[in-house]
Amino acid sequence: MSKYILRRILLTIPVILGILVVTFVIARAIPGDPCRSALGERATEAACNAFNARMGLDKPMIVQLGIYMREILLHGNFGDSIRYSRPVSQMIIERLPVTLELGFSALFIAVLVGVPMGVISAVRRNSAVDVATMVGANIGVSMPVYWLGLMLAYVFAILLKDTPFWLAPTGRLTAGIIPASFYNVWGLGLTRGTSLYMVADFLSNFVFFNALITGQWSVLVDAFRHMILPAIALSTIPLAIIARITRSSMLDVLGREYVRAARAKGVAENLVILKHALRNALLPVVTVIGIQVGTLFAGAVLTETTFGLSGVGRALFDAITGRDYPIIQGFTVVVALGYVIVNMVVDISYAYIDPRIRLK
Amino acid sequence: MTTNVETVIAPVEPQRSRSLAALTWRRLFKQRNAVVGMIILAFLTLVAVFAPWIAPYDPVQSLLGVETLKEREAPCIHLLGCPEDKPEHLMGIDANYRDVYSRIIYGTRVSLFIGFSTIGMAVVVGAVIGALSGYAGGWVDNLIMRLMDVVLAFPSFLLAIAIITVIGRGLQNALYAIAIVNIPVFARLVRASVLSIKEQEFVSASRALGANWLRLLFVRIFPNALPTLVVQATLSIAAAILEAAALSFLGLGAQPPTPEWGTMLGSERNQVFTAPHLVFFPGLAIMITVLAFNLLGDGVRDAMDPRLAQVAKK
Numbered sequence: 001m002s003k004y005i006l007r008r009i010l011l012t013i014p015v016i017l018g019i020l021v022v023t024f025v026i027a028r029a030i031p032g033d034p035c036r037s038a039l040g041e042r043a044t045e046a047a048c049n050a051f052n053a054r055m056g057l058d059k060p061m062i063v064q065l066g067i068y069m070r071e072i073l074l075h076g077n078f079g080d081s082i083r084y085s086r087p088v089s090q091m092i093i094e095r096l097p098v099t100l101e102l103g104f105s106a107l108f109i110a111v112l113v114g115v116p117m118g119v120i121s122a123v124r125r126n127s128a129v130d131v132a133t134m135v136g137a138n139i140g141v142s143m144p145v146y147w148l149g150l151m152l153a154y155v156f157a158i159l160l161k162d163t164p165f166w167l168a169p170t171g172r173l174t175a176g177i178i179p180a181s182f183y184n185v186w187g188l189g190l191t192r193g194t195s196l197y198m199v200a201d202f203l204s205n206f207v208f209f210n211a212l213i214t215g216q217w218s219v220l221v222d223a224f225r226h227m228i229l230p231a232i233a234l235s236t237i238p239l240a241i242i243a244r245i246t247r248s249s250m251l252d253v254l255g256r257e258y259v260r261a262a263r264a265k266g267v268a269e270n271l272v273i274l275k276h277a278l279r280n281a282l283l284p285v286v287t288v289i290g291i292q293v294g295t296l297f298a299g300a301v302l303t304e305t306t307f308g309l310s311g312v313g314r315a316l317f318d319a320i321t322g323r324d325y326p327i328i329q330g331f332t333v334v335v336a337l338g339y340v341i342v343n344m345v346v347d348i349s350y351a352y353i354d355p356r357i358r359l360k
Numbered sequence: 361m362t363t364n365v366e367t368v369i370a371p372v373e374p375q376r377s378r379s380l381a382a383l384t385w386r387r388l389f390k391q392r393n394a395v396v397g398m399i400i401l402a403f404l405t406l407v408a409v410f411a412p413w414i415a416p417y418d419p420v421q422s423l424l425g426v427e428t429l430k431e432r433e434a435p436c437i438h439l440l441g442c443p444e445d446k447p448e449h450l451m452g453i454d455a456n457y458r459d460v461y462s463r464i465i466y467g468t469r470v471s472l473f474i475g476f477s478t479i480g481m482a483v484v485v486g487a488v489i490g491a492l493s494g495y496a497g498g499w500v501d502n503l504i505m506r507l508m509d510v511v512l513a514f515p516s517f518l519l520a521i522a523i524i525t526v527i528g529r530g531l532q533n534a535l536y537a538i539a540i541v542n543i544p545v546f547a548r549l550v551r552a553s554v555l556s557i558k559e560q561e562f563v564s565a566s567r568a569l570g571a572n573w574l575r576l577l578f579v580r581i582f583p584n585a586l587p588t589l590v591v592q593a594t595l596s597i598a599a600a601i602l603e604a605a606a607l608s609f610l611g612l613g614a615q616p617p618t619p620e621w622g623t624m625l626g627s628e629r630n631q632v633f634t635a636p637h638l639v640f641f642p643g644l645a646i647m648i649t650v651l652a653f654n655l656l657g658d659g660v661r662d663a664m665d666p667r668l669a670q671v672a673k674k
Contacts, residue, residue, distance in 0.1 A: 014506065015506075015509055015510060018506070018509075018510040019510065022510055026522050026526065029526045138393070138651060138654060138655060138658075139647065139651060141654055142598065142602070142647050142648075142650035142651035142654050143647055144602060144605055144606065144609075144622075144625075144643055144646045144647060144650075146606065146609055146625070146629075147625060147639065147642075147643030147644075147646065147647070148643075150625075150629055150632045150639050150643070151632075151636075151639070151640065151643070153632060153633075154632050154633060154636050154639075157633070158633050169633075295515070297515050297518075298515035298516065298517035298518060299517075301517065301518065301521070301610075302606055302609070302610075305610065306629070313518075316518065316521075317521065317610065320521055320522060320525045321525065328522075332518070332522070335515065335518060339515060
C-alpha cells in the first residue's frame with residue numbers, strides 16, 4: 001500500500017510541473033498588453049518600457065518561465081499583482097479562506113442531507129419519498145447554480161423581508177462588522193511579514209473558525225446568515241449526486257447475504273440499516289464526495305459572482321478579464337494544485353478500498 | 361448479487377437473436393427516465409424547429425414605439441387577470457422592450473445547437489486522439505495521455521474561461537472552448553476501448569487477413585467503443601449546455617442581442633429584486649433542457665447495461 005501511495009505521489013510531480021508551464025503559457029497567450037491594462041490606455045512608450053523592465057516582462061519568454069518556476073518552487077513567491085501592486089500570495093491568504101469556507105459549507109450540507117435522503121429512499125424503495133427524492137436529484141444535477149442562487153436571494157431577501165427568515169443576499173459580513181483576528185485577541189504579538197504571521201493571518205481569515213475560537217458570537221451569527229444561501233446554491237449538484245449514489249449503493253448492499261443473515265439472527269431493523277448496510281454502502285459514497293470537491297471549486301466562480309463574495313473563483317475571473325498575469329498564474333496554480341491533491345486522495349482511497357488497483 | 365425472482369427467471373426467457381442496438385432500443389423504451397427525457401427533448405426540438413411560428417414577436421426587435429410598454433414590465437397573461445385590451449406577454453418584457461417569451465422560444469435553437477455542436481466536435485476529435493493513442497502505444501500514447509491529464513487537472517469550467525480569454529469572447533469561441541475541455545474524456549474512453557479490444561482474437565484475425573490499421577480502427581475497433589461513447593456523449597451534452605449558459609451568464613459566451621438563455625439571465629441578474637421574471641424564465645428553460653438530456657443519458661446507460669438497470673429498478 002505504501003508503495004502505491006509513494007508511486008501515486010511521484011506521479012503528480014510531472015502533472016504539477018505541467019500545470020506550472022501551462023498556467024504560464026495561458027497567462028502569456030491572453031491577448032492584450034498588461035502595461036496598458038495596468039497604467040491605462042494612453043500610457044507612453046517610455047512609461048511602458050519602464051513598467052515592463054520592472055515587471056521582468058522585457059526578458060525572453062523562456063527566461064521569464066525560468067524565473068517564475070524558481071520563485072514559486074523555492075520561495076513560494078507568486079509575484080505581485082499588476083493592477084493592485086500587492087503580493088499575490090497575500091491575496092491568496094485573503095481569498096482562499098472565503099472559497100474554502102463556502103466549499104466546505106456546501107459539502108457539509110450536501111453530505112448531511114444527501115446521505116440520509118439516499119438511505120431513506122433505498123429503504124423505502126418505490127415509496128412516495130423515494131420517487132420524490134429521485135425526481136429531486138435529477139432536477140438538482142440539472143440546476144444552473146447561479147439561477148438557484150438568484151432565486152433564493154429573491155425569496156429570502158425580498159419576499160421574506162421583515163420576517164425572521166430574512167437572509168442577506170450579498171457579501172460575507174454586514175458592512176461595518178469587522179471581526180478581531182484571533183492573534184490580536186490573544187495578544188500573540190506576531191510581526192508582520194514573517195511566515196508565522198502569514199499562517200496566522202490565513203487562519204484568521206476563516207471567519208467561522210476565527211469567530212468560534214475567540215467567542216465573537218454576533219460575528220458568527222452574521223457570517224452564518226450570509227453564508228447559508230450561497231452554500232445551499234452551491235450544494236445542490238453534489239447533494240443530488242450523493243443522494244443518488246447512496247441510494248444505489250444501499251440497494252446493492254441491502255440485497256446481500258450478510259444483511260439477510262443479520263436480519264435472520266434477529267438484529268433490530270434500524271441497526272441492520274445503520275450498522276450492517278450503511279457502513280458498507282458508504283465506501284463508494286466517500287469516493288464520490290472526493291470527486292465532488294473538484295466540481296465545487298468550479299461552481300464557486302459562479303456562486304461567488306452571484307453573491308458578491310470575494311473568493312478565489314471571483315478573483316481569478318476578474319484577473320483573467322483584466323489580464324493580471326501574476327494573479328492568473330498564482331490562483332490557477334492554487335486551484336489546480338487543490339484539484340490534483342483531491343484526485344490523488346481519491347485514487348489512494350480507491351486503492352485502499354479495492355486492493356486490485358494497487359497491484360496494477 | 362440479488363436473489364429475487366426476476367433475476368432468476370429472466371435468463372430462461374426464450375430470446376430471439378437480436379442485435380445489441382435493437383435490444384438496447386427496446387430496453388430504452390422501458391426506462392421511465394429515458395421516456396420522459398425523450399418526450400421533453402422531442403418537445404424542445406419541435407419548439408426549436410417551429411420557433412418562427414410559435415413565437416408571437418421577433419426575438420431581437422424592440423417593441424418600443426410599437427406598443428405602450430414599460431421597461432421590464434411584468435408578465436401580462438389574460439387568463440390570470442391581465443386586462444384584455446393590453447397585448448399578452450406571457451413572460452413579460454425585458455430592458456430593451458422585447459417579448460421575453462419569444463426570446464425564450466428562439467433560445468431553444470441556440471441551446472440545442474450548443475449541446476450537439478460542442479459534444480459533436482469533442483467526440484470526433486477525442487475519438488481520433490484516443491484511438492491513435494491506444495493503437496500506437498509506446499511514447500506516443502504516453503505523451504498524449506499526459507497532455508490529457510494536464511487538461512483534466514484544471515476544473516473544466518475555469519479552463520474554458522481561460523481559453524475564451526485567449527481566443528476572445530462570443531458564442532462561437534465559447535463553443536470551441538467547451539469542445540476542447542471535453543476532448544480528454546472522450547479520448548480516454550476510446551483509448552480504453554481500443555486497448556481492451558486490440559488484442560482480441562477477431563482483431564488479430566482481421567489483421568491476419570490483411571486489413572490495414574485504418575480499417576481495423578474504424579471497422580473493428582470503433583463500433584465496439586460506440587456504446588460507452590453514446591452514454592458519455594448524452595450526459596456531456598447536458599453538462600455542455602449548462603457550461604455554455606454559465607459562460608454566457610458571466611458575459612463570455614453569446615453576446616446580446618442573441619436570444620441565449622445564459623446571456624438573458626446574466627444581463628439582468630442585478631434586476632432580480634425588481635424584475636424577477638427576467639431571471640426566472642431563462643433559468644427554468646436551461647434547467648428543463650439540461651434535465652431532459654440527463655434523464656435520457658441515465659436511461660441510455662441503464663438500457664445498455666442490464667446489470668445497472670436491475671440495480672436502478674430495485
